[in-house]
Amino acid sequence: MATDRHAHAMTHTGAEAVRHYEKALDNLLFFREETAAEAGATLDASPRSAMGNVLRAYLGLLGTEEKDAAEAATAFAAYRKDVPVAELTPRERIHVEAASSWLGGDFHKAGRLLAELVVAYPKDALALAVGHQTDFFTGNAALLRDRIGGALSAWDEHDPHYGLLQGMYAFGLEEAGHYTRAEHVGLEAVERNPRDVWGIHAVVHSYEMQGRHEDGIRFLDNRTDDWSTGNYLTVHNWWHYALYILETGRTDDVLAVYDAAVHHDGSAGSAMELLDAAALLWRLYLADTDTGDRWPVLADAWAARHDGPYYAFNDVHAVMAYVGADRLPDAERLIHDRRTWLEGAGTGAGVSNVAMTAGIGLPACRALVAYGQRRYGDVVDELLPLRRRFQFFGGSHAQRDVLQKTLVEAALRAGRHDLARTLLSERAGLRPQCPYDLEARARLARATAFRAGRED
Template sequence: MTYTDADAARHYEQALGSLLHFREEVAAEAGAVLQASPRSVMGNVLRTYLGLLGTEEKDAAEAATAFGAHRRDVPPAGLTPRERMHVEAASCWLGGDMHRAGRILAELVVAYPKDALALAVGHQIDFLTGNATLLRDRIGGALSAWDVDDPHYGLLQGMYAFGLEEAGHYTLAERVGLEAVERNARDVWGIHAVVHAYEMQGRHEDGIRYLDARTDDWSTGNYLNVHNWWHYALYLLATGRTDSVLAVYDDAVHHEGSAGAAMELLDAASLLWRLYLTGTDTGDRWPALADAWAQRHDGAYYAFNDVHAVMAYVGADRISDAERLVRDREAWLRGAGTGRPALSNVAMTAEIGLPVCRALVAYGQRRYADAVDLLVPVRHRLHGFGGSHAQRDAVQRTLVEAALHAGRHDLARTLLSERLNLRPQCPYGRDARARLQSA
């Protein structure tokens, strides 16, 4: 590790362990690397990745400034080949090209399959770009190079389990995920993979029991706890316990003490939106959530976040704010789309983000036929702007509800047939089919 002394290397290993466990200590340990060795190449790369993984525009800008200074100070000639690839990947992502950054990290792990940082960051890029095949194969392609006794092996299994689930291998995903968590009880990403496998099979009671049995392992002290509480709330919603859903929302998903991070706010919006689609009274939660999004003053950085901000504005009946966001992104595209075509968010916004945002606005204005017309062309391409199947299902449900409201009965029948043949026991699908039959 170039320009990295033994003390810095020790902190780097501790930071890496915290990153793989989603522990909050990762930031302090990454800082300790640079305190011990300010010019450490991998220390600076790690700090840069941490500034990017949260999809926070402000954090990314700060990371870009710091990394730019590092690159001016440390010439590439003295770096190892692996370090140069990390530097190139980090630079590409800072420049807005997530897809190229992911490709570079994929090339890196062909030569260095035990680079846990490259695997973990590449895995998250695959998630943020919605690439289910790479979520599975990036980890699967490296896993055989690992010794099963390696302390990080189980954490790689947890990543692999999530990739298997997103690629549709639910039974195998459950098995690998359970084995990963047996190796590391506080592997919250592995727990999260098992939870996704249950969600996609409609095994909501199994999911509740699994999370209840491991509450102490996943519910506090990590960056994924809000998201896993969101999954818990989805299970409660599916089993008809709306009061409990709102209690989880207030206690864990969004409240006065929430940090206001995009990853947490989008979970809050996604959960309330599902209740909005069912006509459930959620009290004053929408206005508070819309305020939280507005206070961020986000620019055009990640279309997936934009969609959830629009959900919050529409849910709070702040249509003008939603329309203003849409106009802002349209104006950004007119500039960025021609000037910086390599930006991953250009295609994400143009092809998926804006059509979905416009559809949400149309739904909020009860222009259901317009919502249908906007969503049908993109419904099989929603993965292109990131997230998981479970997250994107909020948009898929919006299409179902819009089709029902618009009287598009043939389309609604087709959509519900798709859902129920995959998850015949899913209460939402059965309820929507009953409403269609009544109509």
């Protein structure tokens, strides 16, 4: 029986298919656009390959695209009907169960299964990479750190994949709050593999969370050729670049990056790209910045997707676009659709998005609509109970900060000054030099002074 480079048996997989599988895995770890082609070549060479079919299933899930997941589910069901699980190795059986669980909507279970798998097979790079992404989609900072950290000691530091695992580990460290350690590990990962865009991304996050925006700009500028083309994270890292610029107050430059790299006529319209676009424009919306005709264009792009209730994190960003474009009926329609879906879903056992939508997605969507209607007190009432639970519907600290800023802005505009002071004090303790926080505190000081003057 053929094996991969780490001696894992690969059932029904010939030597040619193994070569394509290894190339696909390399491309996946580097987030290269050639991943899908190599995965397809694996199955062309060995259609009944267990790991080839598992890989194709995972690729249909990682983009959080409902249509891709449905196609992957159909293909994987046909594979499972053709190849009895009894023919597979124990490792492959767990992969099949994990992929099936995620295709069925339970990516929490998929993540748990993959965590169990790497205890016995810590050098299964696919299990580590896909499990890492389930941790990201579920906002599990501890597992983002420990899933990779728990396997690293089993790896030879000279293994070609070791540095890529360091990049993942650095992101987990950052999400778990170990910013200095994350920066160190991330820089080491990028030193090993300059085009490790996930490692670059981890360093970028560590600077973001420390308010080191100028450092972040320099870091990305010095490595532009390594991250700005040919990978699935290109748009996302440009989004980070725009966030840094936004903190410096150069709004025109932010919009230039938006137009050139985040959303434009040539954009693919994928959920991951559109949510970055919405999150960036929403930050400008909170600052009452004129963004021209960008909101209507973005809202059209979201509407053209016709998304069902698949991932609440995406829904929230679609609502941002509808509110920003003053298309409140579209926002209300999405909210009504998700509420109706929840009523029919019952307890939703085994479907991760049920709890995500009910617990975070719908209240956040209602808050965004209320913000668009200037019902700032209602925004506070919706978001305040959630502010320490936003992570449960996925994303990173940097991504979810858009909701934290929405809460701060709503508190300021609703005259909830004591709450605004508390929120801003918390933020200042983490990022003392953050320009947004300093400006918001100045606004609060003026508002409280004005109120005190009137009361006198």
